[in-house]
Amino acid sequence: MTLQWILDGVIAAATLALGATGVTLTYSNLRFANFAHGEFISWGAYLALTLAALAGSVFGTAEVAGPFSFGGRLLLAAGLAAALTGVIALVLDMLVFRRLRARGAAVTAVMASFGVSMSLRALLEVLYTSRPRYYSEELEIAMPLGAGLRATPDQLAVLGLALVTGIGVALLLSRTSLGRQMRAVAENPVLAEIVGIDVAQVIRLTWLLGAGLAAVSGVALGVLVQVRPSMGAELLLPLFAAAIVGGIGSVPGAFVGALVVGVAEAATVRYAGAEWRAAVSFVLLVAVLLVRPTGLFGRQP
Amino acid sequence: MSGWFAYACTFGVLALVQGIACLGLNLQWGQTGLFNVGVAAFMSIGAYTSALVTTAAIDGRLGGLGMPIVVGLVAAMAVAALASAAVGALTLRLRTDYLAIATFGVAVVVDLVARNAVSLTGGTLGISFIPRPFASFADRPVPFAFATFVLVALLAFGAYLVLERLATSPWGRVLRAIREDERAAASLGKSGAWYRLQAFTVGGALMGLAGALEAHAIGFLSPDNFTASVTFQVWAMLVVGGSGNNRGALAGAVLVSALWSLTGLATAAWFPPDEQARAAALRIVAIGVLLTLTILWRPRGLLGERTAVSRHLGGAD
Amino acid sequence: MSRAMLEADALVAGYEPGTPIVQGASLAIGAGEILAVLGPNGAGKSTFVKAIAGLVPLGAGRVVVGDVDVTAWPAHQRIEAGLAYVPQIENVFATLSVEDNLALATRGSRAARRAALERALGRFPDLGLARTREAGRLSGGQRQMLAIARALVVEPAVLLLDEPSAGLSPRVVGELFGQLRAIAAGGVGIVLVEQNVRAALALADRALVLVAGRNRLEGPAADVAADPLLAALYVGGVAA
Numbered sequence: 008m009t010l011q012w013i014l015d016g017v018i019a020a021a022t023l024a025l026g027a028t029g030v031t032l033t034y035s036n037l038r039f040a041n042f043a044h045g046e047f048i049s050w051g052a053y054l055a056l057t058l059a060a061l062a063g064s065v066f067g068t069a070e071v072a073g074p075f076s077f078g079g080r081l082l083l084a085a086g087l088a089a090a091l092t093g094v095i096a097l098v099l100d101m102l103v104f105r106r107l108r109a110r111g112a113a114v115t116a117v118m119a120s121f122g123v124s125m126s127l128r129a130l131l132e133v134l135y136t137s138r139p140r141y142y143s144e145e146l147e148i149a150m151p152l153g154a155g156l157r158a159t160p161d162q163l164a165v166l167g168l169a170l171v172t173g174i175g176v177a178l179l180l181s182r183t184s185l186g187r188q189m190r191a192v193a194e195n196p197v198l199a200e201i202v203g204i205d206v207a208q209v210i211r212l213t214w215l216l217g218a219g220l221a222a223v224s225g226v227a228l229g230v231l232v233q234v235r236p237s238m239g240a241e242l243l244l245p246l247f248a249a250a251i252v253g254g255i256g257s258v259p260g261a262f263v264g265a266l267v268v269g270v271a272e273a274a275t276v277r278y279a280g281a282e283w284r285a286a287v288s289f290v291l292l293v294a295v296l297l298v299r300p301t302g303l304f305g306r307q308p
Numbered sequence: 309m310s311g312w313f314a315y316a317c318t319f320g321v322l323a324l325v326q327g328i329a330c331l332g333l334n335l336q337w338g339q340t341g342l343f344n345v346g347v348a349a350f351m352s353i354g355a356y357t358s359a360l361v362t363t364a365a366i367d368g369r370l371g372g373l374g375m376p377i378v379v380g381l382v383a384a385m386a387v388a389a390l391a392s393a394a395v396g397a398l399t400l401r402l403r404t405d406y407l408a409i410a411t412f413g414v415a416v417v418v419d420l421v422a423r424n425a426v427s428l429t430g431g432t433l434g435i436s437f438i439p440r441p442f443a444s445f446a447d448r449p450v451p452f453a454f455a456t457f458v459l460v461a462l463l464a465f466g467a468y469l470v471l472e473r474l475a476t477s478p479w480g481r482v483l484r485a486i487r488e489d490e491r492a493a494a495s496l497g498k499s500g501a502w503y504r505l506q507a508f509t510v511g512g513a514l515m516g517l518a519g520a521l522e523a524h525a526i527g528f529l530s531p532d533n534f535t536a537s538v539t540f541q542v543w544a545m546l547v548v549g550g551s552g553n554n555r556g557a558l559a560g561a562v563l564v565s566a567l568w569s570l571t572g573l574a575t576a577a578w579f580p581p582d583e584q585a586r587a588a589a590l591r592i593v594a595i596g597v598l599l600t601l602t603i604l605w606r607p608r609g610l611l612g613e614r615t616a617v618s619r620h621l622g623g624a625d
Numbered sequence: 626m627s628r629a630m631l632e633a634d635a636l637v638a639g640y641e642p643g644t645p646i647v648q649g650a651s652l653a654i655g656a657g658e659i660l661a662v663l664g665p666n667g668a669g670k671s672t673f674v675k676a677i678a679g680l681v682p683l684g685a686g687r688v689v690v691g692d693v694d695v696t697a698w699p700a701h702q703r704i705e706a707g708l709a710y711v712p713q714i715e716n717v718f719a720t721l722s723v724e725d726n727l728a729l730a731t732r733g734s735r736a737a738r739r740a741a742l743e744r745a746l747g748r749f750p751d752l753g754l755a756r757t758r759e760a761g762r763l764s765g766g767q768r769q770m771l772a773i774a775r776a777l778v779v780e781p782a783v784l785l786l787d788e789p790s791a792g793l794s795p796r797v798v799g800e801l802f803g804q805l806r807a808i809a810a811g812g813v814g815i816v817l818v819e820q821n822v823r824a825a826l827a828l829a830d831r832a833l834v835l836v837a838g839r840n841r842l843e844g845p846a847a848d849v850a851a852d853p854l855l856a857a858l859y860v861g862g863v864a865a
Contacts, residue, residue: 040405042345042412103600114343117405118543119603121345125540126596132589187725194718201678201712202729202775203704240536244416247409282424289413293398296410300402 011156012277013270018162020269021169022231025224026242027249027261028176029217035193035256036213037108039116043099044221044246046127048239051085051092051222052229053131056140058084074160076145077230085226089219096218097211099123124240131236139233142226165227172223176216177258189213193256241285245272248288252295254305263303267291310450317453319569324457324464325522326538327561330545331467331554332514338552339475340507341487343404346395346411347515347542349418352534353391354384354516355523356422359435362524370428377439381520388516389509396508400501407508415536422531434530438523456525463521464558467514471554474510483507537592541568544599550609559611568595629653629689630814631677631708631783636686638676645684646672648838654783654814659805661829661846662818665858669838670818671713674785677816678710679703691782704730707782713791716772719761723752726760726771730778745774749804766797773804783814790821802828822859826850834858 030044062080072078103123107116149157180186191199192209200206221239228238249268253260272287295302329351336342344350358380360371395414399407422429429435440446442455474480482503523529541564549560571594575587602609632653639645646669654660662670675681677688679700688696690706698706718726727745731738746753749770755763760771769789776784786805790798802824809815819825826832832849834842842854849855 040409042408103604106604114341114404114408115603115607117343117408118337118547119600121408121540121543122596122599122603125537126593126600129589129592129596133586133593136586184728187721187729190721190725191718191729194720195715197680198712198715198718199729200700201680201710203701203779204729205701244409244413247412251406251409283420285420286417289417292410292413296398296402296406300406 010154012273014152014156014158015276016270016273017266018158018166018231018269019272020265021166022224022227023242023245023249023269024169024173024262024265025220025227026246027253027265028173028258029220029224030246031250031253031255031257031261032176032189032213032220033217034250036189036210037104037116038196039104039108039113039120040247042117042120042243043124043127044217045239045241045243046124046131047092047096047218047221048225048228048242049131049234049236050095050127050225050239051088051218052225052234052238053135053140053236054088054091054222055081055084055226055229056142056234058087059142071143071145074150075164076143076147076161081142081226081230085223088226089222092222093215093218096214100211100214128236128240135236137236139235140229141233142229161230165231168223168227172220173258173262176220180258185209185212244285244292245288248292248295251302252291254302257302257304260302260304314449314453317450317457319565320457321453321460321525322522323562323565324460324558325518325525326542326545326565327518327558328460328464328467328521329515329518329542330549330557330561331464331471332511332518333542333546334511334551334554334557335471335474335507335514336511338546338557339480339487340483340504341404342396342400342504342508342511343408344411344508344511345408345539346413346415346418348534348536348538349411349415350388350392350512350515351519351522351538352418352422352531354388354519355529355533356429356435356519357387357516358384358520359438359523359529360428362439363435363437368427369430377441377524380439380524381517384516384520385513386516388519389513392512392515393505393509396505400504400508415539419531419534422534429531430529432531434528434533435523436528438527438529440524440527460521460525463517467517468554468558475554479503479506540592540599541565541595544595546609547599547602548609550611551607553609553611556609556611560609563610564595567598630656630691631816632687632689633673633677634687634689636673636676636688637684638672638681638686639684640681642682642684646838647676647681649686650835650838650840651686652677652816652833652840654816656782656814657809657812658831659809659815659817659829661825661832662816662835663822663825663832663849663855664835664841668835670835671787673835673838674710674787674816674818675712678708678785680710704779704781707779708785709776709779709781709783710785711772711776711787711789713787713789717760717763717768717775720759722757722759723763723771724756727775727778730775732779741778745778748777749774766793766801769793769797769801770804773801773808777808777813781813783816784808785816785818787818788820789817790819790824798824822855 026048033041033044059081062084103119104116107119147159147161149159151157180189188204188209191202191204192206196206225239245268249264250261252267253264268288268291271291272284275287276284329347333344333347336344361373361375361383362377362380363372364374365372395410399410423432441459442452446452486500486503519534522533545560545564546557548564550556571591575584575591579587634651635649636647637645637649638647650669650673652660662673664670672681676683679698683696687694690708693706695703695706695708724742727742728738731741746756751767752771752774755767760768763771789801793801805815805828817825817829826846826849829846831844832846833840834849834855836858842849842852
C-alpha cells in the first residue's frame, strides 16, 4: 500500500495533463494567459451532464458498459460537450479576445479573460446551483493491480484516455501540416501571414482544440470526482503550473509537468495533509520561475 | 433617519477601503501596466497582520501583541509591501503575464493559509475582537460610524494626494514610459525592472492598508472577507472609473460599491430565500459583463487618463 | 519592358492614420526584371514594399498583380496571386527545421508538395545538406537563402525582397546576388529594397529612388547610377 499514493498522483495527473495541453497550446498560439481556461473545464463537464441527461430521457435510464460507471451515452455527450465548449471559446474570441489582440494589448486580454472567467463560473451557479453533481450513482470498486496497488476501472480508463489524447496531439503538432502551421504561428504570427498561412483560421482551430481538451478533462474529472461550478477554477493554478513547469508550447512538457504537479500533490496529501494540496502548484511555480523560467522542455529565449 | 445615516457611513467606509486598494491597483496597473490577480490576497495579508499586532493575546494563537491600531496599520503596509516585493522580484523580469499567474498563486496560497493555519489566523472562524477606532463611543452608533467614516476618508484622501504627487513626479513619468513602450523599458534594462518593482511594492502596501482598515472598521476578520470576488470588484472599480486616473479609481470604487449594494438589496427583495445563492451569482455575472464591456467599448473608463492616450488600454480608436 | 506583372499605383500607407510614411509612391515591374528601390534612411522604402505585400494599412492606391487587383486582399492571400515577400529580419521560423520552413509554403497534393520541396532544396545546395537542422542554427547567409527559397516555393510572379544583403559579408552578398540573377532569368520579377546602393545598381535592370515616400528619380540602373541627385542624396559617401 505504500506506493498507492504515487498511483493516485499519476491518475490525478492524467486529468491535469488533458487540461494543461490545452493551456500550453492556447498560451503559445494566442499569446496570452487565458484565465477563463478553467471555466472551459467546468462548462464541458456541465454540458456533458445535461446532454447525457437529455439522452437518458430519450433512450431510457442511465446505462453502463462493462466494469465502468459510464457508458457510450456519456462518451457521446462528452464528444458533443467538447464541440460545444469549443464553440463557446470561438464566440468569446470573436466578441472579446480578437478585438483586444487586434489592439496589440496582450495584458488587457489577460484581464478580460479574468472578467470572463468570473462571469462564466457565476453563470454556472445561476444555471445549476453550486450543489455537486455526479454522472452516475454507480459505486465503483477498486480492483487490485498487483504489488498492493488498486485502481477503479474508471481511473484506468481516464489514464488510457489521457495517454492516447496526448500522443494524438503531439503527433498532430509534429507530423501534420496543421501542426506545422500551429508551430509557425506560435513562433511568429506576422511571418506566418507572410508565408501564406491563414493565421485567423489557425487561431480558431487552436481555440477549438484547447477548449475541447478542457471539456474532456472536465468530464474525466466529473467521472472520477464530481461536477461543481468551481471545479475548473480550482484546477487553473495546477494547470498553469504544469504548463510552465513543462515549458509553454510543449505538449510532452505539459504531460511531464502534469505528472510532476499530480505526484507532488499526492505526496503533500500523504505527508502534510489534504488541506495543503493547493499550495503545491504555487511552490512548484515559484521554483521553476526561480531556476528555469522556460520550463523543462521550453526554449531558452 | 439616523439609521439611514449610519448605514450611509458604513457604506462609505467599505467603499473607500476598497477605494484605497483600487488606488494601489491604479499605481500597479493604471500607471505601470502590471497585472495583479491577487488584490484580495494582499488586502488579506494586511488585515491579518494588523489583527495579530493589535488584538489581545489569546491562548493557542500566535500574535496578540495588543499594540495600538496605528502600529497595526504600519505593520500591515510593511508586510504587504514585502510580499509584493517578493512576488515582483520573482516575476517582473519574465514575460508580463507570469506576474498575473504568480499573483493568482499568491491568492490561492494566502486563502489556504488563512483557512488552515489555525494557530496564526484562527482558521475559518477568523479573528474577532479586533480593536476598532473610536471604541470609546461605540455605544452611540451614529457618531461612531461617522467618525470611522471620516478617518477612512482622510486616509483615502491622503493616499490620493501622495499618489497624485508621485504620478506627476519624474518617477511617475518613468513608470508611464515603461508601460507605453516595452522596448523603451527594455532599453532601461535592469532599472526598468527596478522601477516596476517599486511601483508594485507601493501598490501592494496600499492594498495591505486597505485590508487592515477593513478589519478594524468591522472588528472581525475571516477568510471569506477576501475571496477572489473582492479582487474582481476592485478591478471592476478601476476599469469602470478609469485606469491611470486616481480620481477615477476612487469614483469607480464608490460607483461599483453602490451598484453592488443596490443589486444586493434588489435581489434580497425580489428573490425567494432559497434562490438567494443564484441571485448573488447573477450579480457577479453582471459585474463581469460590465467589466468586459468597459474594456472593449470604453477602455479609458468614466474619467480615463488625463495625460497620454494609453496604448495598453487600447487608446481612442 | 514587357507587360507589367506587378503594378503598385500611387500608394499612401503608414501605421498611424493621418501620418502616412508612403505618400503616393508607384512602381511597375515586368517578368524577369530586377528593380532596385533606393533612397535615404526614412524614405519609406520598407514600408512601401510592406504595403504592396499587404502588411501595412493602405490609405489610397492600387496594387495589381498580373490582371488581378489585390488591393483589398489580406496578406496571406496575395501569395496565391503570385506575390511573395521576404522581410529583412525574422524571415525564417527559427524553431522549425529547414524542411518544415519550406513545407509551410507548399500547396496541393502530397506529391506536389514533395516535388515543390525538393525543387526548392535543389536550387540551394547548402540548404539541401541541412534539411533537418533548425533554421535558428543556420548562418546569416543560409537563413537569407532559406527565406528566399521558401518564397520561391509558390513559384511567384514577383519577389519582394527587403534588404536581403543586410548583415552579410561581401562574399555572401555576391553569392546571393548571383542567385537573384538566376531567379530573374527564370522569369520572376524582383523588387529589391537596398541600402547597399552600388551592389544593387550593379545587379538591377532599373532603379527607383524614393524620397519622403514619393518617387523622386527612376530609370535604367546605369542612368540612375550616373545621376548627380543620387550622390547628393547619399551625402557622406554611402553611395560612393
